[in-house]
Amino acid sequence: MSExxxxxxxxxxxxxFFKGLKKNNSREWFEIxxxxxxxxxxEPAKAFVVAMGGRLKEISPLISAVPKINKSIFRxxxxxxxxxxxxxxxxxxxxxxxEGPRSRMECPGFYxxxxxxxxxxxxxxxMFPDWLIERYRHAVVHAQMGKKxxxxxxxxxxxxxxTLGGKHYKRIPAGFDSSHPNSELLLHNGxxxxxxxAIPDEFFRPALxxxxxxxxxxxxPLHRWFxxxxxRPLTR
Numbered sequence: 001m002s003e004x005x006x007x008x009x010x011x012x013x014x015x016x017f018f019k020g021l022k023k024n025n026s027r028e029w030f031e032i033x034x035x036x037x038x039x040x041x042x043e044p045a046k047a048f049v050v051a052m053g054g055r056l057k058e059i060s061p062l063i064s065a066v067p068k069i070n071k072s073i074f075r076x077x078x079x080x081x082x083x084x085x086x087x088x089x090x091x092x093x094x095x096x097x098x099e100g101p102r103s104r105m106e107c108p109g110f111y112x113x114x115x116x117x118x119x120x121x122x123x124x125x126x127m128f129p130d131w132l133i134e135r136y137r138h139a140v141v142h143a144q145m146g147k148k149x150x151x152x153x154x155x156x157x158x159x160x161x162x163t164l165g166g167k168h169y170k171r172i173p174a175g176f177d178s179s180h181p182n183s184e185l186l187l188h189n190g191x192x193x194x195x196x197x198a199i200p201d202e203f204f205r206p207a208l209x210x211x212x213x214x215x216x217x218x219x220x221p222l223h224r225w226f227x228x229x230x231x232r233p234l235t236r
Contacts (some may be wrong), residue, residue, distance in 0.1 A: 003028050005025060005047050005049035005050055006047060006051075006206075007044065007047070007048050007050065007051035007205055007206055007208070007209060008044070008047070008205075009043075009044065009202075009203065009205040009206055010040070010044045010048075010114075010204060010205070010208070011040045011204065011205045011226070012094075012216050013036055013039075013040035013133055013180070014040045014051055014114075015116045015199065016036075017033060017037060017040060017041055018041075018091050018092065018093070018114070018115065018116050019037050019116050020033065020088055021089065021091045022091035022116075023032075025087040025088065025089055026087075026088070027088055028048060030088075030089060036160075037124065037161070039061075039205055041076070041093060041184065042073075043063050045067075045073055045093060045095065046067035046073070047067070048064065048095065048112075048209065049065050049066070049067040049072045049095060049097075049101065050067055050209065051206070051209040052065065052095075052097065052112070052209045052212060052213070053065020053072075053097060054165075054209075055168050055210070055212075055213040056097050056110060056208050056213070058213075058215065059217065059220045059224075060099050060208075060220070060223065060224065060227065062099050062100070063097050063099050063110075064097065064098050064099060064107075064109075065097050065105070071104070072095055072096055072097060072104075073088075073093075073094075073095055074093075074094035074096065076089050077089060077090075078090050078169065081171060082193055087219070091115060092113060092115035092128065093112075093113070093114045093115075093116060094111070094113050095111070095112040095113075096108050096109050096111050096112075097110045097111075097112075098108070099223070100227065100230055101226055102104075104127075105126075105127075106129040106131075106132075107230070108123070108124060108154065108223050108226035108227060108230075109123070109223070110123045110219070110223065111123065111126070111192075111194075112212060114199065117198055117199055118196055118197070118198065118199070118200060119196070119197055119198070119199050119200065119203065120195070120196045121130065121194065121195045121196075121212055121215050122165075122192050122193060122194035122195070122219075123192065123193060123194075123216060123219035123220075123222055124166070124189050124190070124191050124192030124193055124222050124223065125166070126166070126190050126192055126218070126225065127166070127189055127190040127193055127225060128189055128190055128191075132178070132229075132230070133189065135229065136188075136191075136229065137173060137176060137186055138186070139177060139182050139229050140180075140182045140185045141177070141186075145225070145229065146180075146181075146182050146204070147227060148226055149182065150182050150185075151180060152222050152225055153222075153223045155218075155221070156193045156219065159218060161195055161215075161218070162193040162194060162195050162218065163193065163195075163196070164191075164193050164217070165190070165191075165192050165193070165194060166188040166189060166190035166191045166192055167184075167187050167188050168187065168188060168189040169186075169187045169188075169189065170187070170194075171187075172186050172187070173186055175203075180211070180230075182232050183187050191222070191226075191230070193219050193222060
């Protein structure tokens with residue numbers, strides 16, 4: 001890693017920028033503060049993607065960590081076409097490290113989200129793409145993969161540090177047994193586990209990558225389960 005790209009931590013100005021943006025969500029305000037956005041949000045964000053990607057390759061060597069907007073770094077602009085909220089910007093920084101041959105949101109991965117005063121770390125699938133939902137459901141009740149997923153979910157819940165998300169449906173899908181040990185997982189249209197906390201001191205130091213890695217590590221089995229689901233056919 002070059003000296004210019006080395007991650008040194010985010011800054012107090014990073015936090016101030018998003019607090020200000022939340023209060024003054026307008027293009028005029030953003031243009032006045034564009035230099036702060038470039039220097040105190042984008043520059044450290046790109047360096048963090050490189051540093052965090054290097055750590056995550058210890059979990060999954062094929063993880064994608066691309067320090068660009070619309071790759072690992074989510075764009076700041078909101079899509080307001082179908083929303084009643086017409087504010088032009090998202091008052092947060094979202095970063096995604098994904099694994100798989102499809103577009104990033106059609107692949108499982110590790111997510112980083114800062115929205116002062118909160119830091120959120122998560123892994124899994126926020127929402128299943130249409131082509132994966134039936135495959136996921138059959139895997140949930142599959143003899144080997146279903147048993148493995150049940151243990152992964154139980155282990156995540158046991159720690160008490162993470163919140164499981166993605167439950168959406170009220171009824172078990174037609175054709176599936178509601179008495180199956182994993183039946184609750186059939187109610188999901190996504191499956192992800194997250195950790196939320198106040199912004200830690202590590203946010204302002206190079207140690208942030210290590211801090212996140214320690215919290216991603218217990219979620220690595222869920223990530224790997226989804227990677228396996230995408231890669232190999234199921235046998236009944």
